[in-house]
Amino acid sequence: MPRYKVTLSYDGSNYGGWQKQMNTHSIQEEIERTLERIVKEPVSIHASGRTDAGVHALAQVFHFDSNKNLSNENWKRALNSLLPKDIRIQQVETVSDTFHARFDAAGKRYDYLISEDVLNPFYERYMAKDRAHLDVAYMQECANVFIGTHDFTSFTSSKLDPRKPRIKTIHRLEVRKEKHAVRLIFEGNGFLRYMVRMISQTLIEAGKHKLTKEDIMQMLEAKDKHVCRYKADAQGLYLVKVNYKNQEE
Amino acid sequence: MPRYKVTLSYDGSNYGGWQKQMNTHSIQEEIERTLERIVKEPVSIHASGRTDAGVHALAQVFHFDSNKNLSNENWKRALNSLLPKDIRIQQVETVSDTFHARFDAAGKRYDYLISEDVLNPFYERYMAKDRAHLDVAYMQECANVFIGTHDFTSFTSSKLDPRKPRIKTIHRLEVRKEKHAVRLIFEGNGFLRYMVRMISQTLIEAGKHKLTKEDIMQMLEAKDKHVCRYKADAQGLYLVKVNYKNQEE
Structure with missing residues (x-):
């Protein structure tokens, strides 16, 4: 299954942090829900690491796998059209299926x-x-x-x-x-x-x-x-x- | 009754505009409620003009009257300690009781x-x-x-x-x-x-x-x-x- 590396910015003000958790609205959850709307099945994403509630990112990175046949540019466009404006996808790249956003971060x-x-x-x-x-x-x-x-x-x-x-x-x-x-x-x-x-x-x-x-x-x-x-x-x-x-x- | 001229900044993002109105949270209302907490009686404020929902101010001006005996610096301090952080009082001045924030705006x-x-x-x-x-x-x-x-x-x-x-x-x-x-x-x-x-x-x-x-x-x-x-x-x-x-x- 093709793997994608995604670089994104977010204003963390309105979120309880990156990571999905009970009783708070997270950036991860927002993105996974948006990917699910695009591919019509659940998608898990893996970030370079968490950020806490209120922390911002200029270039956070996550990866995900999908068989949906979209160009990198169209992934970016689809995500940005559905995501809230305080989360903006900067770049989508196709990467090797051994790439891992967290474990490969140097x-x-x-x-x-x-x-x-x-x-x-x-x-x-x-x-x-x-x-x-x-x-x-x-x-x-x-x-x-x-x-x-x-x-x-x-x-x-x-x-x-x-x-x-x-x-x-x-x-x-x-x-x-x-x-x-x-x-x-x-x-x-x-x-x-x-x-x-x-x-x-x-x-x-x-x-x-x-x-x-x-x-x-x-x-x-x-x-x-x-x-x-x-x-x-x-x-x-x-x-x-x-x-x-x-x-x- | 002494009259005060107040200069303030606000981030308008979280408000339905300056003016008090039904079903929306206004900057005027926030300030009048805060003044009431300080002087223990209702206070009306008069701005240089309205700003719409989402519009910001670096230096909006309003006036109000009060018999409460506070120095200009203490009015500023009391207001800033009680107001939400997206509304910040920059200056409080004592003015003549003929001053009007709207009618005198040139x-x-x-x-x-x-x-x-x-x-x-x-x-x-x-x-x-x-x-x-x-x-x-x-x-x-x-x-x-x-x-x-x-x-x-x-x-x-x-x-x-x-x-x-x-x-x-x-x-x-x-x-x-x-x-x-x-x-x-x-x-x-x-x-x-x-x-x-x-x-x-x-x-x-x-x-x-x-x-x-x-x-x-x-x-x-x-x-x-x-x-x-x-x-x-x-x-x-x-x-x-x-x-x-x-x-x-």
Whole structure:
């Protein structure tokens, strides 16, 4: 059965996250229901990973299988005509039937946006807000602590399955002052649950001089799931890119 | 009783417009209810004018009267702490009790935003979208037709009260190509119902070469409420500024 790789953007504001679950409206469910309307039978989709409630994506990736004879362009058109406007399919590609959106993901980029303009109602769903002026140079100094390969137990959900490996590599963690926001850019081979949001809020606290670089080094070295009390709000987080092996960049 | 002038921004996405009405959630209602919570008695507010469902404001203005003894800064703080986050008070000023937000308004600026990026889910509530490439230079040429003092009967709601004067002056109508949008800037002494959206869609049609400058001149000269079938979507429209007499700019 032909396999398709789909790249999509979504505004996560109106969803309880990517993953299908009881009592909440999910992006996965919305897409599976739409595919079912097109192919007239149930279809399962497999994403590169979940995103939490309120988190956005510029280029999430999922795959699905179907015998329905549609060109890539017509899959895209059919999906976009039936999906809600806050979910937009960017690209549909035919891939080998061994491709897997999650297992083949070699790396990801997440961006986290923070605004100092607390009175701007248009940032409400799209940026974290902080009234304090953030010391961006010091945030970058602290961000450098996380670059490299580390056990990130201190910066993930305390409910994470204890058998799951906690060692991840962050290749890039950049703190950038932009016109309307401070942008944190995370690139790595993979991220644990809440890891980007917990590191982001830790860096925000450092930007307000409520944490030092030494505090942060100790937190990371502690490898203790109770040591970090910080987690930045979901609406500032964007899944920007998923990289796959053998992918030309 | 002291009178206050309030300047506020709102994301109009979740509201049925400014004005209180049956069966819909309005911005006016939200603010009046919040003021009632603060002063413990009903308060009426008076805006510079209505905005329709889905229309946004960067700086709408209203006034209200109250004997409650609060500083301007504390009014602002109290309102922002109780209002939903998509309505943000920017400024509260004490004004003379002869000030009237609507009758004293000497002019307004509205901006209309159009994006060619139809696959961007983040523009959904904030810009009109058009797949066509817009000829911005020709749009400006057509926009110049509207500058000056005209009877705008052709570019307003056909249900407008026939006794209402239709003669308005547009001082500025600029068509600007920006990075993510085409922006139309309207400045004038006042705008009739739907006038900005009807002119905007007329200019979009011109930008797609579906209307000529001559067509538009004829439409304006016709002074016929049935001649313009175009009305741009609400979500691209922003009330940017209300000017008052004796105001330093």
